[in-house]
Structure formats: C-alpha cells, structure tokens
Amino acid sequence: MGAKHSKVIGNFPFLNDNGTIETIKEAHTLFVLRGLPGSGKSILGKAIKEKYPQSLACASKFPPVADEAETDCDRYAQVDEGLEWGFKEIKNVIVVDDNHLAAKRLDHLTSLARDNDYIVLIVSPKTEWRNDCEKLATQSQWKLTVEQLNSMKQSYQEYIIPYFFGWFLLRRSAQEMRKNAEDFLKQLSEMEVFLKEFVGCVEWHSEEKFNLQEYFQKKPRTLHCTTKFCNYGEVPVCRAYAESKVVEDNYSKAFTLQVVALFVTPRTVGARVLLNKNQELLWPKEQEGDDGGDGKEKADLPFGSRAHITLACAPRVKAVQTGLDLLHILKLEEGKQPTHEVDVEKGQLCCYDEGQWILNLTKPIEVKTLFSGFYPKKTEPITESVGC
Template identity: 40%
Template sequence: MSSQASKDHPEGQKPPLLVDDHTVATVRDSRILVLMRGLPGSGKTTLAKDIEKKYKDSCRLISADVHDIKPVARGASGGEYAKLDDELSTCFEKREANLVILDDTHHDRERLDKLFDMANAYHFSVVILEPKTPWRLDCAQLKDRNHWKLSLEELKNLRPTLEKDFLPLYFGWFLAKRDEDCLRKTSHEFLEQLGNLKAFKKRLQAYGCEDKQKLDLLKYFGKSPNILHCTAKFCDYGKVLGSEEYAQQEAVKKAYSRGYTLHISALFATPRTVGAQVELTADQLLIWPPDAEKEVMPKDILPRGSRAHITLGTATDVQDVQTGIDLLEFVKLQQSGREGESLGELTGTVAGKVSYYDNGMWLLNLSRKIEVRSIFSGYYGKPGVQVPLRGKKGLLNQCQIM
C-alpha cells in the first residue's frame, strides 16, 4: 500500500477481514461475496485491492470499471451488466474463489437484489463494505477524485442513495463453509442416533406416528437454512423498530465482518424443529439485543442470550423462527427445576446424555462443546431460502470440539 493510500485508510478504520488474524483465517474457510459500496472516488477500489492482495490465493476481484460501466443513477435491468454478471456467475459456478469482491457503487436496490439472489443461489454469505475516507460523501472533493470525471450535479444525484446504512433482513453470525459442512454432518448423526433410540421409538405420537412405526427424522426435518447461522437481530430491512439504532451501536459496527467462534453446548429436537443451542461469550453478548428473548416470550424473564441458536432443520410449513422459541421452552422448563427424564446416551461426534421433556421435546447435552467459526454480517436476500438436509456424502468427517 502506498503512503498516500495508508493515510486514506488508517489502520483503525480498516475492516476486520484485513487486520484481525482470527477473521482472516475464518474468511479463508468461508464463501463470501464482498460488495464494495460508495460514491465514485471515495476509496472503494483502493480498499478492494487491499483485500485482493491479502487473500490473493483464494480471492477474485471483479470491477464495474473494467467493464466500462459508468456509475450514474441506473437500474439493474439495463444490458450494461451482462458481461460482468456472466463473469460473476462463472466465478461462482466454477468455484474459482472462496472470496469474491465486487467493486461498484451499489447504490441501486434493484441491482443489489439481483446480486443477493446470485449469492444465495451459490451459498455465499454477503458482506457490504464502504470506505471510511473523510471525503467519502464530500461531492466537491469527489468531483476531482473520481476518474469518470462525473460532475458535481451527477455526484449529488447519487449521494442520497448512499448516505443511509443499508440494513439487512437480519444480522447474525454466518458459519464458515468448512464448519457448516461439519455441523450439518453432526446434525445428521444426531437425528440418526436419536431416531434409533428405543426410548424415542416408544414416543412417536408427538411426531404424528404410532408406536413401533419407523420415522426417518432426516426426511421429517426436510428443510434447512441455505447458510447455517445464528441470528442476532431481526431488522426486516429497517422496518423493525430499533433496527437503525442497533446498526449504529459502536459494538455492532466493530463486529461487522469480524470472525467469531461460536460454542454449541446442546442439540435439540421437537416435533417442529431441530437446532443447536449456542452459548454466547461476553464479547458476543455485547451485540446481542437485550430484548431478543422478550420478542417471542414477552411475559417471561429469561437469561440474556438464552435464545441464541442455529436452526438445523424444520418440519414442513414450520418457519425458522420457531427454533428459537422451542429452545426457550427448554430453558423455561429448566428454570422451573425440570431437567428432563434421562433416557440414554449418544456416542461418537454427538456424545452426550439425552433427556426427554414430554410433547416430543428431546435435548442432547453434549459431553464436549462444539466450536464453529463464523463471520458476523447481515442476510440481505429474500426470506425463507432453504435447502434440503444433506446426508453424509461429501461432508467433512471431523468436527472441531472443545
């Protein structure tokens, strides 16, 4: 980086994926689409090239400038993006890089929606980065800095679309691809072992089966999130009250695009969902909303962070949000002094004691917590994108366990 570029992007203003070692290691094992966003001349390209240099062995930088796409107030329907989108699609399809950087202004919502759809289709998480240069919104300075020679009036027309933060459907921790594959395999083994327990086979009524019938839990929980994650704050693109205030919190800003290790202490299954209980650390609780538990159980007093979970699968017509509600039902029972009926142990990757809480509620307290690496970011695409639960083929054979 040149001395001038270093002044433009001071060390303290660089995103974690450039300066934090744990984040860098996590990003290398993830699939991430980085969308540079900002006015022409604000420093996007400098930042994009810094990231490309950092991850040169596993990164691909695609630039709108290279395709001669002028940054003016435009929509996504024009043909100017055809070649760029072909390059992006080919990169995704051929898995040419785990980290893909797209350098453009990204001021148009229609255009962004198309990119979010592409990322979801190829199971890429999205990180939106904006340069922190002092002049990033100063049109007078940008007039002399942008190589497109855009006029002051053209820049002022673009500025309103880029002044406000772009809020996601929800913020959360998105699992690194390697760890996601491992956890999906762990979920598969949990459901297989649980389904084969004699105690489980005797209590099938809650799952719509008669005693002694065989229930394939993998088929029963036939849906799984496109990318495994632990939701922190549901925003509905800013429509939820308090979303903008949450996004503006200093702790949230510092956390964005940073790598975190999540600790899974238990797996659970109900007639509606199968999930993983996440124990948040003190650092992670800093970005956990104080009202997260009250949102779904307003009449109960529950420990902060007790709703933290990863949805592994849901039954037909059940929404992902139900997983957190099911987890809180376990928490409430435990708060009341009920530990559940001990009904056996599982072995292998999912070793631990199995407890039954009536109404088809099963909890596996793991003998050793499972660690999964993640990136804190936002989900910006359409809600409800899911994939079928996968079997063992093609998944990793080892988990990282504490």
C-alpha cells in the same frame, strides 16, 4: 496492508484482524464494494487484493450513472461473466468493485452469492470525504460534476439494513454441523425410548412407519446464528443496532461459536450456541423472545440463551420457532426433572415430555463464522430458508 491504506479507507477486520484474515482465506466470501465515485473503493479493492493475492476482482468498465436501475444489462455483462467463472472455480474471495447504488443490482449479487453458497459482505470506504460531493468531484476518475454526484448521493444514502444480522457458518463448518444433525436424528430414530415418547406428539399422515429424517426434511439453505432480526429496517430499534459502533467494528469479523447442545421438539431441530463475552456484545439487550416468547413471563435465564442455529423444521413450521423451543426447554431444565435420561457417546440426552429432547454435549462443537447480514430480495419467499 500498509498503514497508509488504513488511514485512507478505514479499519476493517478483513484487513487488520489476523484471525479474520486466516478465516476468510478458507471461507467463500463475496465482497461487494459500495460507495460514490471517488470515495475510495478502488483503494479498498487494491488493499483486499494485497491481503488475499488469490482473490478474483470484478469491476465494471462503464462510467457510473445516477439511475443504475434504468441502465442496459450489458453494463454488467462482463462483471457477471467473471462472477460466474469465479463461482465455478470456487475462488475463496471474490470482489465486485462498482458503486452499487441500486437495490436491483444488489439483489442480483446477493442472490448469486446465496445460490453458490458464498457469504456476502457489503463494505464501503470510511474515507472522510465519502459523502462530500465537492471533494468527490475532484477525486473521481470519471470527472463527474457536483450535481451528478448529488443525484447519486440520494440513492447511496439509503442505509442498507439487512433482513437480519448474524454469524454465518463457513462452508466446511456448515457441512460438519449438518452431519452432526443427521447423526443426531439417526441415533434418536434407533432409540425405542425416544420413538415411543416422540411419535405420540407429532402429526404423521403417512401410512408408512414414522421416519424422523423424513419428518424434518425442511432444512435451511444457509446455516447461521441470528443476532438481530431487522426486516430491512421495519423492526423497532433495529436502525440503532445496525448503525451502532459495535456492529460497525465487528461487521465482517470472524468468530468461533461454541455449540453446547442439540435439541429436538415436534416442531424444530436446533443447536444451542453458548456466547462468550465478545459475542454477547453483538447480542441485543432487547432481543425479542428472551422472555420465552410469550411476552408475559420473564425467563430467568442467562443473557443470550436464545442463541441457536436452526437445523431443520417440521412441515408448516417457521424457522423462528427454533429459538422459542430452545428457551422453553431451558426453562424446563431450570425447574423440572427430566422424564427420561440416557447417556450417549456425545453427552446426556434428556426428555421433558411433549417430545422435547435435548442432548447436552460433553465436548462442544466449534463452528467458524463471519459476522454479516442476510440480504434477500424483499419479494423472495424467505421463511423457508432462514432461522431467527
């Protein structure tokens, strides 16, 4: 990308950071361009196309309107047809270029991406005139009036705060992580010392012999490591986090996370993530649950200890429990000797009673991720598919 593009649309990791560029080339990413007419979306789209020549671009040919929610669905028929083709052909980079002012349309696109296992990046040009309706009236190809643009601006200025921010695993890394979880559970299920201790701590209503894989059959669809739970802006101080410079600078950036342990409790299966100094910048200091989840006793643990990837949950257990289970195990490691210690191929497996086991890995597992947000519909049953 030329320097002239950077000056016009702003600095983005997916255009200027070499590590991110190489990661996105092997990822499966849906770019959703968002902004008022004339704000620079077309220039941004062209810059992405230059950087990723094999990418697929989908754009509406219809002029923008103030209330997209009331328009006929034919407006996006051609765009959606192109998207379906791109998903089917497994295009690594797909770009949707439109105003995307209406929540209904964004919901549709993010749902399509999740159904096809794509990471969503909602990006807007950072041009100086992006909110200046008088300037936009002279920039837009659609010859819109200042009044029409002001009407659209009301929708656009609704800042999009996701359900949560986090590092989302690339498809290949997610597959490898799931395989590691499967192997971990299989190994445990073949260990008499584990089964003897663990089975007494769980509810197993079947008449069949206890099956660890069947017990943990509730698995997340999207593997990720949450940084900040926002609940679409309802959580206190989440707006400050969402609008912070560190989030703005790192949104869409690639990170390699280090998984240093796998753990299992009667409630959850997870992977402990050890954050480096750059990753810690995205970890909120007020992260809920860093005190162990009880709100009373401060956990004397390193900053970011709750960082994890949820791999599976027991029936009726929410994924948010995984982080709390990890903190509890780490607190036990600080002040209690394990009741069982077993050396296995990948490290040392320790038990702290009550079905709490952790495998500290001799060699960390590296997973490639992109930092983004999770954008489900507010009406979707999301507790089954995400972990915080």
